[in-house]
Amino acid sequence: MRNWRALVSAIGLSLAGLPTHAMADDGYALWLRPSAQSVRQVNITRSGDSPTLMLAEGELRRSLPAGTMPVMLATAAAPAIAAFRRDVEGLGDEGYLVRTVTLNGRRTLLIAGNGDRGVLYGTFALLRKLATGGRMDAISLRSAPKVKLRVLNHWDNLDGSIERGYAGQSLWDWWTLPDFRDPRYTDYARANASIGINGTVLNNVNAKADSLTAPYIAKAAALADVFRPWGIKVYLSVRFSAPIELGGLKTADPRNPAVAAWWKAKADEIYRAIPDFGGFLVKANSEGQPGPRDYGASHADGANMLAAAVRDHGGIVMWRAFVYAETDPEDRAKQAYTEFKPLDGTFADNVLVQVKNGAIDFQPREPFHPLFGAMPRTPLMIEFQITKEYLGFATHLAYLGPLFTETLDAKTGWKPGETVADVVDGSAEHHALTGMAGVANIGRDRDWSGSTFNQANWYAFGRLAWDPDLSAASIARAWAAQTFGTDPQVIDTVTAMMMGSREAVVDYTGPLGLAHLMATSHHYGPGPWVSDLARPEWNPTYYHRADASGIGFDRTARGSDAVDQYAPSVARTFAKPETTPESMLLWFHHLPWDHRMASGHTLWEELVAHYDRGVDYVAGMQRLWDTLRPKIDAERWQKTATYLTIQEKEARWWRDASLAYWMSVNHRPLPAGVRPPDHDLSWYKARQFPYAPGQAH
Structure with a gap:
């Protein structure tokens, strides 16, 4: 009973005078409430007629109370806000400014950005602030994403199943696409935009070559059309052997000119259908998937060949470092470092190496992956698993915010004070191309993720991808308020439950x-x-x-010596039981x-x-x-x-x-x-x- 009493004490629980709340709710609205049926009468001015700005206006009319002060939605180029252009400098294409200003002699709430997406993100930031107790007359928000690519990885298969998915069948109905565009696709894009996610990989990393055929490119293009106004690009996982399976070639060797030409032609075909296509995600030479090592080539050879195919279109390649094979029988945890560390600095500048948060496979707790900080000349994109493959599927309440921040806040030891977040957001080495990926927990269940509390993990991933320095507790409180309302007892109780839940699963x-x-x-x-x-x-x-x-x-020098893959100061800590955190004691000893x-x-x-x-x-x-x-x-x-x-x-x-x-x-x-x-x-x-x-x- 010790922990139960501590939990109650922590939230100061009061049971007196609790009102009845009878409104039915199936969870479909996620954290985006209220969702009124009628458009509200609010004085809103737009600086343009782009689909994205119109969506931002619609969100405000749906949620702001009548009688709200006038609102101006504008990009920095709009003449009406010329006096405030300096205020949005440094915010990039997606950052936003939300504050009260005087326009034409009237107090007006300005939502501005350098681009339409910034205005949309600012709109959602305003609504989040109001939903969590902020006052309209005291709003002052300014933010830009610290990570450039904030991407969901869907492990969805073409037959509608989802590998490690626990919320029903795939959201994508490949059978009826491209003709029927389910309204849920729009609702999905809206939810992602509300937390700053700007990309989605549509298909499983264990990819089928069919995903690159003309019919499936057309299906992906239909989804891209739905997602585009919400600021979301689509990406595809590709099978490395596709030139053999689809192109009739005898080899998929990335050094072969015919192979490179096939991929270039395929990329051109995709971009004709999807002009803003994001690029490719690749799982190669892992768990039986084909890859460049089948031909004696390196991961860099494979990644760079694909990067060349999409370069002229502004595309990128996300090359997974999850190389789980039988090549290092001594210690599976060492394999990715062994294969990728020597390749540092050899990848093209439009390649991200996508590294799991830990060295094995999304376990409830792993020490941070030793590659973070060890490849300073290569942008590393961290990969988290939002779906709970090892944390109780859909039925166990396990809030993953603390898992995400535990990794992001970890000190790499390679530079004074350097954290994994510094590596991921590019600040450690000033990389311009940065990214964070999350294996999605979304399916066709009415509540999207199999349970209400699983929605919090999707939400937390998006918030941390925008700003890896946020705290798991502040995100939990914001989610609780947006999901259940602003009653202090509800927020305190739900947050207390969430914050210890992942540790309980461990x-x-x-x-x-x-x-x-x-x-x-x-x-x-x-x-x-x-x-x-x-x-x-x-x-x-x-x-x-x-x-x-x-x-x-035993991963010390007496055993597999995996500790030696970390920076010397971290390795010294993990090398002795008395200095290893007890939470990771048996991982290393x-x-x-x-x-x-x-x-x-x-x-x-x-x-x-x-x-x-x-x-x-x-x-x-x-x-x-x-x-x-x-x-x-x-x-x-x-x-x-x-x-x-x-x-x-x-x-x-x-x-x-x-x-x-x-x-x-x-x-x-x-x-x-x-x-x-x-x-x-x-x-x-x-x-x-x-x-x-x-x-x-």
């Missing part, structure tokens, strides 16, 4: 730096005992290395079960306590959510309550199955007073889930 699935303990293939539920898969690094036992004497993966922790407990006792803490936190969230029942609409309240019940049950499953397995390995009893697992280990091992959602196709 506690009940992989505490103290353990990782990759999930069951095979579907990644649903625990499987720390799995040891019989074809390749060593597919097995959870490869990662935890538990035996009777201890547990953990294999330690005895009796190793003494900072708490004074043994490692075994501390491990058990973390499992119990995770389960306890979920129970605390259930109790807190119960107190909000009178203040949340019945539909969203009930779905979240049900999902919290599922999460509590599955947290106990994770805890019990894991402890049963660890006890079978270390032959130790549970600490006194600790509840034993509900079943024996064989019961947990026997559970099978062949039809779990989100599996690869």
Whole structure:
């Protein structure tokens, strides 16, 4: 009960005088409320008639209360705001200025930018400020994105399924495109624009060559037409072997002139259909995908050949550094650094190397990827996973804002004070091309992401892609206010639940730096005992290395020496158990079960306590959510309550199955007073889930 009491204390919960809130809400509106049916009478002037400016005006008429002071929407070139042009200098193409000025003798709210997109983003910033308690007469906002490309990666397949998607089928109905343009496409673009996302990769990184055929280019063009007024470009994942599969060539070697010519012709074809096409995302030589190394060429050879194909059109290439293959059996975590670090400075200037936040694969906790800061001559685009492949799918409440900021705020050690965010936003090395990618959690479910709280992860990604220096807590509070209203108790309670939720998942699935303990293939539920898969690094036992004497993966100089891939100061910290943060202890060290922790407990006792803490936190969230029942609409309240019940049950499953397995390995009893697992280990091992959602196709 310790954590439950702390949670209640932290928010100062008051249960008196709670009004009933009966309005039904299925979550479709996301954080964009209110969404009035009729246009409101507000005095709004536009400096032009572009589709983007008209959309901005529509947002204001939909949401501003009648009687609001006059509003002026204008780009810097508009004569009417000539006196304020200096105020928008330095804001780039997408930045905005929102403040009260005097125009023609009247107090007017000016929303301005150097371009139409800046005005649109400023409009949404104003509405966000008002929805979170700001006053119209005190508005003063000025902001420009710190990251140039803020992109969602959809792992959507052409058959409508989504790899690692837990919110229904793909939003894109490829069968009815390009003729039928579902209104949801517009609503999707609007939601993205509201948080500053300016690009979307339409298809899975495990791409089919068919995506590059004329019929599918036409389908992508139809989506691009819908997204364009909202400031969003489309990108395509491409299969590296497409010249063979579609072009009839004998090779896809990037050094072959015929291959380069095929890609150039294909790029020209795409740009004829989509003049503002963003470019290509590539997964190569990873998990069986073809790539340049099949021909003895480098990743830079492959990326630069594609970059040349799109260069004349202003396109870019996002080349993934996730090179998961059997080429480094010693330690999978070392492979990307080993392959990409020597290539620093060899990539074309319209190439971004897209690096996952951690060195393995979107685990609930990983140390930051060692490539950040280690490739100063190459722009690195960070890749986060918004969809919760390893954090409870759609049903577990796990707010990922703290995961994102934990990585972005990490010190790389390569320069004094340099953070991962400094590398990503280009400030560390003054790169002009910068980017942040998020693997989308969006599907055709009515609430878009499978649950109300999963919407917060989409929202948090967009806000942090615009400004990586924002805090996870401030984003959570803003989302709560925009989603549930400005009642202080609701905001405080929801924020408190969210801020500890990801740590709770870490506690009940992989505490103290353990990782990759999930069951095979579907990644649903625990499987720390799995040891019989074809390749060593597919097995959870490869990662935890538990035996009777201890547990953990030794990545020091005595083991795989993965610590040496970090800057010297960081490597020294991770090299010793006493200086390694306990949250990552077993990621870097294999330690005895009796190793003494900072708490004074043994490692075994501390491990058990973390499992119990995770389960306890979920129970605390259930109790807190119960107190909000009178203040949340019945539909969203009930779905979240049900999902919290599922999460509590599955947290106990994770805890019990894991402890049963660890006890079978270390032959130790549970600490006194600790509840034993509900079943024996064989019961947990026997559970099978062949039809779990989100599996690869």
